[in-house]
Amino acid sequence: MTIARKTLDRRAFLSTAVFAGASLAAPAGFAQTLDAGVVQHEENAYTNMRRNMSSFRALEWQPYFSNLKNGAILVDTVSRALHYWSEDQSIYRLFPTSVPVSEELTRRGRTEVIRKVEGPTWSPTPSMKERNPDWPDFVPAGPDNPLGTHALYLSWQYYRIHGTHDTRKIGRKSSNGCVGLYNEHIKELFGYAKVGTQVLLI
Missing domain, CATH: 1.10.880 (Transcription Factor Skn-1; Chain P)
Incomplete structure (x- = not known):
């Protein structure tokens, strides 16, 4: 140039x-x-x-999954990015994410989406409540909800891929174990993912 x-x-x-x-x-x-x-x-x-x-770059699915049955989600906790591939390979998306604040709270391995919720409610886990006793026991859906507008529940207890109303968290180590996306991005992913979509955290 x-x-x-x-x-x-x-x-x-x-x-x-x-x-x-x-x-x-x-x-x-x-x-x-x-x-x-x-x-x-x-x-x-x-x-x-x-x-x-x-x-923060595009990836191929083959090194991480043997097939794309029900679609596949890869969460890279190092680059803080989420990759999605549809089953027929016609859709590929790459989104920035938040990741857990510490190794102790970070879980890696294979799981899957077991439930999809629009307008999720939130309750702190027992360990969160122990660390933060002043936190409320329940937060209804809405602008104060830590799960944002949509949530994908994983087979691991307490783990979610969800939105956030606090956009400062994206791209940072800021969660208690879950993976957060901008609300507009989780809404898009929510439309693609289904119950049974494969999930791998690395």
């Missing part, structure tokens, strides 16, 4: 580099025009951005 203008402000340069897939090697004389500390800070920011982009 050729940059026609000789002078670029640093934000424009970095934005161009991101979309072009370019390295951060600046044009001759560019670094001398900027404060060295600012350049280093923005190089570090770009490096982190590039690392995040490389981990």
Whole structure:
């Protein structure tokens, strides 16, 4: 990609580099025009951005499932992404997620969707209540519900793939064991998934 203008402000340069897939090697004389500390800070920011982009990528289903009967969901707790493939392979979706806050709360392995609920209610698990005794025993469906607008219940007790009204949680270690999606994304996934859809957490 050729940059026609000789002078670029640093934000424009970095934005161009991101979309072009370019390295951060600046044009001759560019670094001398900027404060060295600012350049280093923005190089570090770009490096982190590039690392995040490389981990959040499309995957093929074959390394993870022997077949796509009833569709398949893969949750990658490292890249914090959920992948969905339909049984006939006509649909593939990739969504950002929240993941559990600690290894102790993280469960990995194979399970499946056993129930689908629109407008789920929520109650803390016994261990949650023990850690947070002030939490309510029951929260009805609505804007204060931690499960958001839709929930897929898994065969593992207390584990769900669900929405969240708190969008700050997505992309972070922020759950007590469940996998959270933006409400618009769980609504879409809810429409694709069925009781019996395979689920693998890695």
